[in-house]
Amino acid sequence: xxxxxxxxxxxxxxxxxxxxxxxxxxxxxxxxxxxxxxxxxxxxxxxxxxxxxxxxxxxxxxxxxxxxxxxxxxxxxxxxxxxxxxxxxxxxxxxxxxxxxxxxxxxxxxxxxxxxxxxxxxxxxxxxxxxxxxxxxxxxxxxxxxxxxxxxxxxxxxxxxxxxxxxxxxxxxxx
Numbered sequence: 001x002x003x004x005x006x007x008x009x010x011x012x013x014x015x016x017x018x019x020x021x022x023x024x025x026x027x028x029x030x031x032x033x034x035x036x037x038x039x040x041x042x043x044x045x046x047x048x049x050x051x052x053x054x055x056x057x058x059x060x061x062x063x064x065x066x067x068x069x070x071x072x073x074x075x076x077x078x079x080x081x082x083x084x085x086x087x088x089x090x091x092x093x094x095x096x097x098x099x100x101x102x103x104x105x106x107x108x109x110x111x112x113x114x115x116x117x118x119x120x121x122x123x124x125x126x127x128x129x130x131x132x133x134x135x136x137x138x139x140x141x142x143x144x145x146x147x148x149x150x151x152x153x154x155x156x157x158x159x160x161x162x163x164x165x166x167x168x169x170x171x172x173x174x175x
Contacts, residue, residue: 016042016051033071033082039093043102047129049073050102051080054090065089065110065121070102072129083127086134091123092161096153099168102127105151105160107140124160126168138171140164 016029034040037053044050050072057066068088071080092106109120126135141164152159159165165174 016040018049029073030078030080032073032080034069037069039090041093041095043095043097045072045097045102045129046100047072048075050095050127050129052093052095052102052104052127054093055085062112064117065112067121068104068125068134070127070129083129083132084134086125086127087121088125088134089121089123092151094151094153094161095127096151096158098153098158099156101168102129103137103153103158103166103168105137105153105158105164105166107137107142107160107162107164137166139173141173141175 016032017026018029019026032051034051034053036056038056040051040053042049042051050070052068052070054066055069057064066089068086068090070083072083073080088104089110091108091110092104094106095102095104103126104124106124108123110123111117111120122136124137124140126137151161156169157165157167163175
């Protein structure tokens with residue numbers, strides 16, 4: 001997030017900041033390769049700090065979905081490593097480190113409506129930031145259409161907005 005707590009760069013790029021609890025100070029992160037992007041979020045992983053953001057595409061009328069992109073910060077070098085783009089369409093920017101993976105548990109898909117993207121693109125998925133590989137969620141249940149809360153994550157589990165809980169290591173879902 002930037003200094004005003006915004007997760008979007010649609011109306012101008014601002015610096016991302018990191019907080020150092022030992023010095024109790026904020027420092028500016030180096031410019032990242034996802035600029036500009038929106039619904040940006042960061043998660044600490046085994047690979048380091050991972051930034052996930054959605055590319056800016058023309059709205060309405062894009063010829064494809066706005067998909068998640070990612071980069072990993074090498075804090076010592078002060079540089080970012082850009083990862084391959086996903087095929088996950090942006091919906092809820094909640095990413096968690098669970099079961100040794102970056103996970104967005106959002107259920108459902110988008111197909112472009114009148115724009116016809118040729119197929120449905122999932123709203124959630126899994127990222128291995130070390131290998132730079134994206135996967136679909138394991139056999140996700142059908143969303144109920146009602147969005148009762150917020151996504152949350154822990155060491156091995158993530159909970160979707162729709163009330164479904166994914167055990168990341170086993171790939172099992174529970175209501």
